[in-house]
Amino acid sequence: MPAHADAAPPVQALVSYLEHEAQPMIVMDPDYNILAANTAYQRQFGTADRPYLGHKCYRVSHHYDVPCDQAGEHCPMKRAFELKGPDRVLHIHHTPRGPEHVDVELRPILGADGQVVAYVERLTTVRHASARASQAGLVGRSPAFNSALEAVQRVARSELPVLLQGESGTGKELFARAVHEASDRREGPLVVVDCSGLPETLFESELFGHEKGAFTGAQHRKPGLVETAAGGTLFLDEIGDVPLGMQVKLLRLIESGTFRRVGATETQQADFRLVAATHKPLQQMVADGSFRQDLYYRIAAFPIFLPPLRERADDIPLLVDSFLQRGGKAAQRLVIQPAAMARLQAHDWPGNIRELRNVLERARLFADDGIVRPEHLPEWLHAPRQVLAPTAASPAVPEPAADAEICRLVAEGRLSRREMAEQLGLSERTFYRRLKALGLS
Incomplete structure (x- = not known):
């Protein structure tokens, strides 16, 4: 395996270990120099006209003249040095194929004195999104898009329920597919349920299936969408439209992992990962009594806010x-x-x-x-944009859109209350009222 001639002894000890890894991996010194790379890295990111050994990681991956944090991006090496522990971030790297989203996980190697002597970086190319024009799937490279994509990468390999929140037309089904394709269930089916398109009378039958003779017209047994999703992902699109009467049955399904077909007596075991989506302010609906609070907390274990265009x-x-x-x-x-x-x-x-x-x-x-x-x-x-002066009675951002934006800003935790209000074009008092209505005060 190629390695820099000045590699420190701990780095040399890592070389043989890296060769057994299927994912691309590199070793760097504290001065950002790439000291070694495994075969997987050479195959995926290295070419004859792209030298990398002995070169700065930020030059190779980003074509920057300075480290990432000095170029306005999150630098995992700086963070790992501060933490004396691992850091992870989604970056856009320059590769032989062009710009690509890459999930970067970096770990510091500590010497006997507890000081960082080197870093090991694992790079995972994100296959379900493109940083270039593409004929299918998710496309984007803006900070807002990358933030949502990074959240997908974080949660995909777990079994946590995911709640996608965003305005209509922001690509919720594509993000649900990205969660599925990045998960351990990607070989299973992705079953999409349009909750807004199902009348209450058919909802239970479509979701759980029915037995022959369960109701007029049920001439044979029919498996439901929960059964169809076995081993895969169940995507409940526009879950905010589920009638209250069905919400309790949906809650029972999620909590117990069991269900019964309509007209059946025996209980069946469900096997799916739940992803839900809505453009509605569910926390406000909980406060209004139109959405069950217990169901909300079950589906919102990991909310992801999808940015408007x-x-x-x-x-x-x-x-x-x-x-x-x-x-x-x-x-x-x-x-x-x-x-x-x-x-x-x-x-x-x-x-x-x-x-x-x-x-x-x-x-x-x-x-x-x-x-x-x-x-x-x-x-x-x-037509030119019509910009209205914000007032307490008429916020600059339409209320449903503002609610989704408020939730995202609060989840990010980067801004003060006053700064968030200013970004949304709201007075601080109006902003505080929205926080209370959303249960975020």
Whole structure:
């Protein structure tokens, strides 16, 4: 295995260990120099024209001239040095294939005197999201997108229930699929249940199945979606729309891990990982009595807040390129004029990614020469933004959207109450009232 000639003795002792690891791994000294790399790293990240041994990790991975923290990013080496323990972060690395999301886990190696003598870094490429234009799946590289993706990476390998919260059109089903594909259940099915599309009379039968003769029209036994999800993931989309009468049965399923088909007497064991999603403010619904508090606490073990597109303006060109690649033949691939792109980036996108996709599909029909121009975009998209002065009676951010944003900011814990209120365009008093209504005060 290649190693830097000046590698310290503890580093040399790690070399043979790294070779047994299937994941790409490197060893670095406290001055950010890469001292050694296993075969998996060489195969995935190294090429003849990409030297890395003896080079700074931030130059190789990010093309930075300074360490990550000095370039405005989280530096796991700095954090690991402070903690004298491991640190983990999601970064975008430059690779032979282009920019990619990489889950970085870094551990310090301590000498006999307790001082850090080297670091071991494990790199896991995130396969279910792309930092480049892509014809399928999650696409993005903005800080807000990366924060949500990092949360997915954190929770995926556990069995904790995940609650995806965000406005309509933010890609909740794609994030649910990302949780599934990064989990140990990825070989099993991902079963999607649209809770908003099921009337209460059919909800129980669809979810749990039914026996022959259980009700009029039940001419044969039918397995439910819970059975279908065995060994995989059950995704309850728009769980905020589940009727109160069904919420208690859903709670029993989650708590006991058992269920009964409609018309059956025997109990069956469930085997699924739960992911739920909603655009509704569930904590406010709990306060209003329209959503069970005990069910909320069961499904919200690990909430992930999905950012609206207006917080991902830097991702719009990437998303546009992705959508223009999709839905057409290679010979009909479209390009977009800079003036048209500027229009798209100036819009607030209340319908989020779904709205952007629809606008581009419409533009495709007018771009006969393969070029999307400003005149191919809807007239309403050209109107300037209307910015209303925030007041206590009329917050700058619509209330449902503000609730999701408040929850995200509180979960991040980076800002004071006053700073969060200012970011949302609310008075501090109005912001405090929203905190109380959401049970976050």
